[in-house]
Amino acid sequence: MEALWSHLPALQIVIPLLGGVLVALVRRGSLAFALTLVVSWVLPVVSGLLLYQVLSTGPISYALGGWPPPWGIEYRVDVLNAFVLMLVSAIGAIIMPFARRSVALEVGERRSAWFYCMYLMCLAGLLGVAITGDAFNAFVFLEISSLSTYVLIALGRDRRALVAAFRYLIMGTIGATFYVIGVGLLYVLTGSLNMVDIAQRLAVAPPEQARAMVAALAFLTVGISLKLALFPLHSWLPGAYAYAPSWATVFLSATATKVAIYLLVRFLFSIFGGALDLRSLPVAEILIALSVAAMFIASFIAVYQSNLKRMLAYSSLAQIGYMMLGIGIANQAALTGGLVHLVNHAIMKAALFMAMGSLFYRVGTVRLTEIAGIGRKMPLTMGAFVVAGLGIIGTPGTAGFISKWYLAVGALDRGWWVLVFLLVASSLISVLYIGRVIEMAWFRPAADGLAEAKDPPLSMLLPLLLLAAATIYFGIDTRLTAGIAGEAAQFLLGGLR
Amino acid sequence: MQAFLAFADHYSYVITILLMVGGLYIVVSRSNMVKKLVGLSIFQTSVYLLYLEPAKIVGGTAPILAPDFTVYSNPLPHVLILTAIVVGVGTLALGLALVVRIHEAYGTIDDDEIKPQDGG
Amino acid sequence: MNSDVILRVGTKLILPFILLFAIYVQFHGEYGPGGGFQAGVIAAAAVILVAITFGHSAAKRIAPRGLVEHMVPLGVLIYAGTGVACFFLGGNYLDYGVLAHDPIHGRHLGIFLVEIGVAVTVSGTMVALFYAFVERGR
Numbered sequence: 001m002e003a004l005w006s007h008l009p010a011l012q013i014v015i016p017l018l019g020g021v022l023v024a025l026v027r028r029g030s031l032a033f034a035l036t037l038v039v040s041w042v043l044p045v046v047s048g049l050l051l052y053q054v055l056s057t058g059p060i061s062y063a064l065g066g067w068p069p070p071w072g073i074e075y076r077v078d079v080l081n082a083f084v085l086m087l088v089s090a091i092g093a094i095i096m097p098f099a100r101r102s103v104a105l106e107v108g109e110r111r112s113a114w115f116y117c118m119y120l121m122c123l124a125g126l127l128g129v130a131i132t133g134d135a136f137n138a139f140v141f142l143e144i145s146s147l148s149t150y151v152l153i154a155l156g157r158d159r160r161a162l163v164a165a166f167r168y169l170i171m172g173t174i175g176a177t178f179y180v181i182g183v184g185l186l187y188v189l190t191g192s193l194n195m196v197d198i199a200q201r202l203a204v205a206p207p208e209q210a211r212a213m214v215a216a217l218a219f220l221t222v223g224i225s226l227k228l229a230l231f232p233l234h235s236w237l238p239g240a241y242a243y244a245p246s247w248a249t250v251f252l253s254a255t256a257t258k259v260a261i262y263l264l265v266r267f268l269f270s271i272f273g274g275a276l277d278l279r280s281l282p283v284a285e286i287l288i289a290l291s292v293a294a295m296f297i298a299s300f301i302a303v304y305q306s307n308l309k310r311m312l313a314y315s316s317l318a319q320i321g322y323m324m325l326g327i328g329i330a331n332q333a334a335l336t337g338g339l340v341h342l343v344n345h346a347i348m349k350a351a352l353f354m355a356m357g358s359l360f361y362r363v364g365t366v367r368l369t370e371i372a373g374i375g376r377k378m379p380l381t382m383g384a385f386v387v388a389g390l391g392i393i394g395t396p397g398t399a400g401f402i403s404k405w406y407l408a409v410g411a412l413d414r415g416w417w418v419l420v421f422l423l424v425a426s427s428l429i430s431v432l433y434i435g436r437v438i439e440m441a442w443f444r445p446a447a448d449g450l451a452e453a454k455d456p457p458l459s460m461l462l463p464l465l466l467l468a469a470a471t472i473y474f475g476i477d478t479r480l481t482a483g484i485a486g487e488a489a490q491f492l493l494g495g496l497r
Numbered sequence: 498m499q500a501f502l503a504f505a506d507h508y509s510y511v512i513t514i515l516l517m518v519g520g521l522y523i524v525v526s527r528s529n530m531v532k533k534l535v536g537l538s539i540f541q542t543s544v545y546l547l548y549l550e551p552a553k554i555v556g557g558t559a560p561i562l563a564p565d566f567t568v569y570s571n572p573l574p575h576v577l578i579l580t581a582i583v584v585g586v587g588t589l590a591l592g593l594a595l596v597v598r599i600h601e602a603y604g605t606i607d608d609d610e611i612k613p614q615d616g617g
Numbered sequence: 618m619n620s621d622v623i624l625r626v627g628t629k630l631i632l633p634f635i636l637l638f639a640i641y642v643q644f645h646g647e648y649g650p651g652g653g654f655q656a657g658v659i660a661a662a663a664v665i666l667v668a669i670t671f672g673h674s675a676a677k678r679i680a681p682r683g684l685v686e687h688m689v690p691l692g693v694l695i696y697a698g699t700g701v702a703c704f705f706l707g708g709n710y711l712d713y714g715v716l717a718h719d720p721i722h723g724r725h726l727g728i729f730l731v732e733i734g735v736a737v738t739v740s741g742t743m744v745a746l747f748y749a750f751v752e753r754g755r
Contacts, residue, residue: 007710014700018698020690021693021697022690024690063709064710066712143584143588147584154595162598162599162602163615166530169591170592174540177541180544180581184544583654597753
């Protein structure tokens with residue numbers, strides 16, 4: 001055990017990678033699920049230990065292959081990515097029991113081993129993006145996770161899943177290629193791929209290199225924004241989330257975009273923050289304008305959706321707007337709000353999509369008009385939906401309120417009270433779309449054909465209720481979420497020029 | 498003359514940009530999915546050139562220590578691009594596999610003909 | 618199947634050389650251009666050549682589908698397993714230096730093992746892709 005203690009950063013990636021390979025070798029549905037479950041439950045232990053180490057002794061550096069940085073690939077864990085690692089692996093562990101029945105129904109027993117293999121590869125990729133300190137290695141991990149995501153989406157029952165996966169493949173690859181162009185420009189400028197090393201070299205770069213730096217910044221921002229579905233670059237997301245297997249949507253909505261946001265934060269603050277005077281560039285203005293546009297336009301579109309998974313997908317776009325708003329405002333409170341919303345949104349949206357997965361499992365539909373009165377038939381499922389929905393709206397006492405509170409405080413610190421007004425106004429729109437579902441589910445007489453419906457089995461119900469409870473818990477006790485997010489924000493802002 | 502020399506000095510960047518813009522244009526403008534993938538591949542190829550061009554040293558050899566040589570080419574960009582090529586091939590294979598499945602499900606690989614089939 | 622004599626005899630003649638070249642590229646990878654990736658592609662090309670000339674079922678007798686599909690994860694397992702072995706011998710992940718009595722031999726051995734993993738996965742992937750596309754059209 002002593003030997004493994006110092007290898008925690010590598011284990012974080014190697015465990016899901018080996019797990020995925022073993023799942024592909026055994027290929028039997030139930031055994032594959034058991035293996036995946038074990039891997040998913042071990043990972044939060046690893047990332048929890050990493051987080052503990054980072055909080056008590058500072059950043060960890062791990063030289064892959066024994067080649068010291070900046071020459072070799074370095075896995076570097078500081079408070080920000082320990083936080084993201086913990087988020088991704090904890091969500092993966094909590095939602096995993098939900099997968100067995102849901103995936104067996106929607107993907108089929110025969111293909112479910114491939115589904116789990118792709119899930120573990122995706123997990124390895126996402127954790128890899130979060131842990132690596134090497135800009136090009138991040139691209140490789142980004143593509144590992146993206147390629148497996150395309151497969152996860154394409155395994156959906158509906159044939160529209162194929163088209164959605166194809167569109168995502170095109171957009172995702174363009175995004176990744178923009179990212180590589182940006183990294184290439186940085187490599188030409190500095191001769192280094194190690195993020196810490198790049199930051200140090202850029203900070204002392206002669207002023208005539210600033211133009212190339214801005215070009216790199218533009219390519220990286222656009223590329224990563226495509227991956228995280230920032231408002232005008234979001235066209236792939238609604239289809240992908242709506243037609244993917246329910247459980248894949250739960251996982252992706254809670255983790256994939258969050259890791260992309262982490263990567264953007266890393267580049268903006270840790271690398272460019274010390275090299276360029278970001279305040280003299282219109283970065284913040286662009287991000288804030290796009291975030292506000294996302295908050296309103298995506299919420300409005302969500303109100304008019306009849307497919308509930310699609311509605312929640314548009315709601316995700318709006319919520320991504322809140323996270324990006326915090327990054328755009330970029331002061332202690334707002335950045336804390338943006339980062340804490342990564343966690344809060346992951347919890348709430350995973351719960352909402354799991355409620356949809358349970359609905360599909362029991363009644364085979366997620367169309368609004370066909371679920372009238374479902375609340376009385378599936379009280380626990382729809383009860384959890386209400387709790388998580390209140391969180392999305394930002395009701396006091398839920399996790400969503402905490403994020404919006406920090407964002408509002410950050411905006412007020414800057415004196416931008418208009419933003420506070422917009423924040424509240426956009427929350428009111430989310431009352432509309434969440435309220436529509438609650439009204440249909442609880443205040444209508446039960447539709448015909450729902451007579452047989454009841455709450456899903458315990459393995460699906462428990463993760464759902466756990467996350468609904470977490471929505472309340474993290475709305476009251478914020479030491480774990482806002483506390484660590486605050487430390488991460490302080491760490492990031494400390495690196496700004 | 499000056500302008501021409503500046504151009505000749507950076508001609509590989511010009512080619513890179515042409516490939517980049519051309520590839521991206523094909524992706525956006527064609528509705529045939531296979532053509533979209535072709536455009537995507539061209540777009541990715543431009544990046545390979547972007548990395549490899551600065552790595553080439555005229556007269557440099559492979560980076561193996563030998564007494565007769567003092568000028569070496571940097572191997573790292575080549576390795577990076579080898580990786581990027583593999584990723585690109587993986588993406589292309591997956592994209593083509595999806596196109597095959599789409600053809601089986603819809604009987605067409607044209608984006609414009611798929612939309613009406615699903616009711617807009 | 619295809620009755621073209623030149624193709625059939627030509628394929629039979631060239632096949633051993635393709636495989637031999639694959640092995641050469643594989644084991645010469647540490648010293649010269651080559652390695653597992655290229656060797657895997659060349660070996661897969663041999664199987665694909667058989668499939669093109671003698672038909673799909675002939676290729677499947679040489680490389681059954683089940684075998685090919687198991688080769689894909691198996692190669693990754695060899696690669697990652699080599700890395701994990703380095704943990705237990707006291708190095709970092711993929712630090713081959715600790716695999717043998719001195720770092721130079723260790724690195725040699727490590728790259729050798731890893732390249733075998735790469736060759737297994739790459740040849741498996743190429744043939745599996747080929748099978749998947751060929752069988753779709755039927």
